[in-house]
Amino acid sequence: MNRRSGNTRAILLGLAPAVLTLLLLFVGPLLLALVQSFGHAPMFGLQEFPTVRFYRTVLGSRRFQAALWYTLYYALVPTILSTVAGTALAVAASVRMRGSRFLTFFIRLPLVVPYLVGAALVVALFSNGGLIARLLYLLGMIEATGDFPRILFSAGGWGIMLVYLFKQVPFVFIVVLSVLAGMGPEYREAARTLGAGPWRAFRHVVLPRIMPGIVTSSLLVFAFNFQSYEIPYLLGASYPGTLPVEALRRYQLPNLQRRPEAMAYVMVITAFSGVVLFLYLRAYRRWERSRGSL
């Protein structure tokens, strides 16, 4: 008994540096943001804690509602597209065929490129004076480079989504491919010998086996897309911004007394993505349990 509690103490002590660092760097700022969002900011001459005034301002504004929908849109559409495309490509690459090695190598390339470089690439390619516009102009397919459809800086958000897809299709691809590689071709072959065509072998046998990989990678992609600000900030429309962009704009306002509004945004983003991820995971676990694999 004594020995056991001694062991526990030793383990806790050993873990302490990592745990403390995490608390300091992660939970600390979050707590600070939380109290600021409820009106505790003496350094800016604000001492109204606890008040929900800032939440009311933020949540009641049309800007927030528009930002929320756009954030969901920017987060969900690339998540769905990259999950479907990444999974399909991984399945294609896992089947031994001519070119699957090249495919695997080529698709993984964007993983080593930072998001910001991805953004620069998209600008260079797809802006109105970009490479593609100039190419189309040279080929005589458009009258002037300015006639190239507006992809960047628009409310449609195609520029943002292109960067996300550029990075995230490869991400889903390698996660799913590694699951497929661990699984080997035997399950698919067993299904084929039992009378399943290629599609039914995939749907009934391969897909349920790679589901954990698909769920994990799409969760990570969604969480990133929902919370990242740099790509929407660089390539998005000026109105509406996404939630993180709006938070940053509030944060940069000259009027420091409005800083808690930025913190309210931060708390809403955190809570919202937390709830979405939780619901998604719970739904998946339920599905998995119904399949008996837990």
Next chain:
Amino acid sequence: MTRVHIEGVSKSYDAHPVLHALDLMVDAGYFFTLLGPSGCGKTTLLRLIAGLLDPDAGDIRFDGESVLSRPPEGRNIGMVFQQHVLFPHMTVEENVAFGLRMRGTGIREARPKVNEVLEMVQLAGYNRRFPRQLSGGQQQRVALARAVVVDPVLLLLDEPLSNLDARLRDDMRALLRSVQRSLGITTICVTHDQTEAIELSDRMAVMFDGKIAQEGSPAELFEQPVSAMVAEFLGSTNLLPARLLDRSHAETSLGPVHVRSCPDQLYAAQEDVLLNIRCEHIAILPAVEDAEAPSLARLAGNHVAAEVVSSVYRGGLVFYRMNVDGTPLSVIDRSDRQFVPGARVVLRIPPEHVSVIRDDARTFSS
């Protein structure tokens, strides 16, 4: 019941040939085993028959009809893989019913048939279990049930027993045989285990380097191998270089040996030959200690004097290394007595168990 005909089938991987113009006929209802070391192409052949691979040349026919244009799902076969490959997210029942469902039967209509085959493999009542809740032997039995439930025209077994421990292997072997017999289904089994092949098969073939070295009944292959490689692959044996004196006598380093009648073409060729003497066919007699007894070397009728070099007891069998005037002989004795190293004994080599094979200077171990 289906007859399988393999005609001139070749297959290579990345310019590395695995099968060379291979011909094989498996008669309807037979349990046929392909025996060979790993890498000899036996699994490739099985996968070609299943349709999981396409041959580079040749034809594969079921009852005279070419199946090459049909994908695996169109060949109506049942296959048991080395690693059972049960679908882990499905129950035993769902696994077994999979083939029926792919043929358009609902899970409810499939149930009586599923229960029937589960009973056949002695797993009645395991319907709701998941594969991970079963032992290795049970999993392999579910895999067998899953393969036969659809009444396939052909059952393919890829090293079906290799992942089981020794005791389970015996049970599974008996089960495989009884299921195959009661369904009367043509079966092709791939294995590298000669005991398995000999015990299970009606007919078998030994494969080396993508070619069939010999095909026949287990007894034929065991008693009359055509080459040293086949002889060695089928278990412990002694291969003695010899010269034929006449059809039933050969001169060896042990002296003249009386052999089973030599095949005509071999006798006609007057070549150097090998005598194949299986270790378990040599009988051990205690040496006559009496000084007045005739000298051992002069004992007639394939008797030779020998000295025990080493002896190892392995559950009911004793494995000996013997020395006969400088010629080593291996002997397996099914007896509870055990001679110690240094003991003098007499070995009797029954002529009917001495087969003559061509000395192709190639043994399996080389």
